[in-house]
Amino acid sequence: ATTPAERAIELRRQLEDANYRYHVLDEPSIPDAEYDRLLRELDELEAANPDLVTADSPTQRVGNAPSSKFAEVRHALPMLSLGNAFTDEEVQDFVRRIDERLERPHLYFSVEPKLDGLAISLRYEDGRFVQGATRGDGATGEDVTANLRTIKAIPLTLRGSGWPRVLEVRGEVYMPLATFHAYNERALKEGGKVLANPRNGAAGSLRQLDPRMTAQRPLSFYAYAVGAVEGGELPASHSQTLARLREWGFPVSAENDVVDGVDGLLAYYRRIGEKRDVLPFDIDGVVYKLDDYEGQREMGFVSRAPRWAIAHKFPAQEQMTV
Numbered sequence: 001a002t003t004p005a006e007r008a009i010e011l012r013r014q015l016e017d018a019n020y021r022y023h024v025l026d027e028p029s030i031p032d033a034e035y036d037r038l039l040r041e042l043d044e045l046e047a048a049n050p051d052l053v054t055a056d057s058p059t060q061r062v063g064n065a066p067s068s069k070f071a072e073v074r075h076a077l078p079m080l081s082l083g084n085a086f087t088d089e090e091v092q093d094f095v096r097r098i099d100e101r102l103e104r105p106h107l108y109f110s111v112e113p114k115l116d117g118l119a120i121s122l123r124y125e126d127g128r129f130v131q132g133a134t135r136g137d138g139a140t141g142e143d144v145t146a147n148l149r150t151i152k153a154i155p156l157t158l159r160g161s162g163w164p165r166v167l168e169v170r171g172e173v174y175m176p177l178a179t180f181h182a183y184n185e186r187a188l189k190e191g192g193k194v195l196a197n198p199r200n201g202a203a204g205s206l207r208q209l210d211p212r213m214t215a216q217r218p219l220s221f222y223a224y225a226v227g228a229v230e231g232g233e234l235p236a237s238h239s240q241t242l243a244r245l246r247e248w249g250f251p252v253s254a255e256n257d258v259v260d261g262v263d264g265l266l267a268y269y270r271r272i273g274e275k276r277d278v279l280p281f282d283i284d285g286v287v288y289k290l291d292d293y294e295g296q297r298e299m300g301f302v303s304r305a306p307r308w309a310i311a312h313k314f315p316a317q318e319q320m321t322v
């Protein structure tokens with residue numbers, strides 16, 4: 001027979017494993033009904049043994065009591081903004097500036113869809129999620145930790161091994177299009193407020209003072225960078241770092257790739273542009289990043305935007321008014 005504590009640990013492991021397979025590997029491993037049954041069993045076990053409850057138990061994802069307002073968080077590393085390119089020529093200029101300074105036979109770029117959501121910074125200490133904040137002005141943001149805990153795509157504890165003692169992960173919290181449409185259909189039927197676009201939906205849901213409201217409007221998350229890192233080493237390139245983030249339990253977009261030179265960038269831009277209408281989330285462009293960190297260090301930043309990265313935007317889509 002197992003003690004309540006052992007049973008709770010076993011249930012948590014099964015639930016977090018199912019969560020990882022569903023949100024990170026896109027391979028649901030158990031049916032939702034089974035997931036809910038396990039969660040209910042853990043909930044009852046914790047109710048009967050309150051000392052078993054931990055902040056990172058899956059039962060805590062339903063959100064705790066609301067706070068009066070959001071505390072301010074100073075980002076250990078500023079959250080950067082991105083310069084924009086709107087034409088192929090501007091992309092060619094971006095690559096030429098790097099080419100002139102680095103003088104390499106090949107320039108490899110990490111390329112990613114640019115989700116139209118909310119930039120967020122997540123802080124993990126010894127593998128546990130301890131704080132999450134909005135971008136704010138880049139230097140300080142709002143503490144939305146309680147709301148972020150309700151987002152199942154955000155790991156409460158890291159998987160695998162080899163993660164640094166302190167790890168900050170940056171990424172985009174977004175509202176999947178399916179959630180956005182379902183929310184608006186219900187709002188129309190019940191005469192509630194209709195969301196203008198998924199980005200507003202994500203911002204509104206994340207800035208709810210009551211995390212239980214956030215939990216009712218399921219959001220998702222994609223990691224796209226790391227911030228402060230202490231007590232550990234990262235790989236030599238951004239793409240290798242994203243692969244580690246995925247192993248540690250963070251969703252990373254399957255559309256990401258590594259390409260060679262400006263032709264590779266523009267081919268990627270066209271490829272994602274053609275898929276734009278069938279992607280399950282809103283994007284407003286793609287992001288090109290020089291992949292190796294050594295090259296990024298050599299290129300540095302201008303004001304608050306890196307010289308080594310740029311967003312190549314799509315023409316604005318006329319938002320379908322519901």
Ligand SMILES: Cc1c[n+]2nc(N)[nH]c2nc1OC(C)C
Nearest residue numbers: 080082112113114224225287309
């Ligand atoms: C602001 C931003 C936004 N995005 N979006 C993606 N996919 N990557 C990415 N990188 C960003 O900034 C980097 C400079 C870390």
